Amino acid sequence: MKKVMLIGYGAMAQTVIERLPEGVELGWIVARERHHAAIRDRFHGKVEALAEVNDCTGAPDLVLECASQQAVAQYGAAVLARGWHLAVISTGALADAALEQRLAAARRAGNGRLTLLAGAVAGIDGLEAAKEGGLYRVTYRSRKSPASWRGSHAEKLIDLDSVSEAQIFFEGSAREAAQLFPANANVAATVALGGVGMDETRVQLMVDPQTTRNTHTLHAAGGFGEFSLELSGLPLASNPKTSTLAALSAVRACRELAQQ
Ligand SMILES: NC(=O)C1=CN([C@@H]2O[C@H](COP(=O)(O)OP(=O)(O)OC[C@H]3O[C@@H](n4cnc5c(N)ncnc54)[C@H](OP(=O)(O)O)[C@@H]3O)[C@@H](O)[C@H]2O)C=CC1
Numbered sequence: 001m002k003k004v005m006l007i008g009y010g011a012m013a014q015t016v017i018e019r020l021p022e023g024v025e026l027g028w029i030v031a032r033e034r035h036h037a038a039i040r041d042r043f044h045g046k047v048e049a050l051a052e053v054n055d056c057t058g059a060p061d062l063v064l065e066c067a068s069q070q071a072v073a074q075y076g077a078a079v080l081a082r083g084w085h086l087a088v089i090s091t092g093a094l095a096d097a098a099l100e101q102r103l104a105a106a107r108r109a110g111n112g113r114l115t116l117l118a119g120a121v122a123g124i125d126g127l128e129a130a131k132e133g134g135l136y137r138v139t140y141r142s143r144k145s146p147a148s149w150r151g152s153h154a155e156k157l158i159d160l161d162s163v164s165e166a167q168i169f170f171e172g173s174a175r176e177a178a179q180l181f182p183a184n185a186n187v188a189a190t191v192a193l194g195g196v197g198m199d200e201t202r203v204q205l206m207v208d209p210q211t212t213r214n215t216h217t218l219h220a221a222g223g224f225g226e227f228s229l230e231l232s233g234l235p236l237a238s239n240p241k242t243s244t245l246a247a248l249s250a251v252r253a254c255r256e257l258a259q260q
């Protein structure tokens with residue numbers, strides 16, 4: 001039986017817990033103190049609620065970050081320095097170049113492994129293959145409902161309550177998008193890391209009062225030719241910022257672990 005450590009206890013973590021594949025069990029959940037009693041009750045003490053990665057006395061086969069970019073900064077290096085396998089969903093954390101270097105150094109020092117989950121988007125494998133032949137241009141656009149942008153930096157750029165038609169409210173690099181919208185634009189970073197990088201990947205963020213979907217549009221052109229991909233994802237009921245597919249990509253990482 002393979003053992004997983006989960007970081008985070010929010011919407012995505014709940015989906016992972018509910019869909020945990022056979023052959024994998026949850027050993028630890030790193031969560032804020034206020035969730036600890038609920039975790040102990042739910043799992044009858046069989047899953048340890050931890051305040052810190054370093055409080056773990058066991059050895060997880062996989063550490064699944066389903067929390068935030070801040071959590072990657074807080075725990076990522078400790079996980080890698082211990083030689084563990086860290087799978088990250090908050091990929092936008094790597095828009096911080098200093099953090100990226102710190103994680104790389106910890107990984108080298110501890111012989112750990114870092115995996116970036118594909119998250120809410122598809123086509124990253126094709127993008128990475130295309131990169132081998134040279135990429136000229138990669139663009140990414142995210143279109144979500146006003147509810148999905150609420151509580152984000154979007155509120156400083158556009159009045160989400162009065163928007164009556166689809167509107168682009170942000171244009172910039174993937175690095176800017178991932179850092180300004182840490183709970184909404186990790187896909188921009190995922191696309192950047194698979195393609196032409198954080199500063200060259202052009203990003204548009206859009207609010208659409210007519211949609212209930214999270215729609216990701218990716219366009220890549222290069223020596224291979226050209227592709228456009230549109231993914232219209234259903235958000236999680238418990239968090240409209242997060243697409244169901246992002247949670248399922250974390251479930252898939254558990255399935256791969258079970259099959260190893
Ligand atoms: N790559 C991709 O395609 C996508 C990536 N994401 C990333 O996944 C993250 C999780 O999504 P989702 O579950 O929907 O978000 P939620 O806000 O529903 O849940 C986040 C959970 O993580 C916890 N958490 C956050 N930071 C820390 C920390 N430093 N230490 C301990 N616990 C922490 C929160 O704690 P508390 O309850 O106390 O607030 C909460 O339990 C997003 O923040 C985003 O970064 C999301 C969608 C797509």
Ligand SMILES: O=C([O-])CC(=O)C(=O)O
Pocket residue numbers: 120182183184185186187188214233241242243244246
């Ligand atoms: O889940 C999504 O649709 C995308 C998302 O929040 C992110 O990229 O951070």
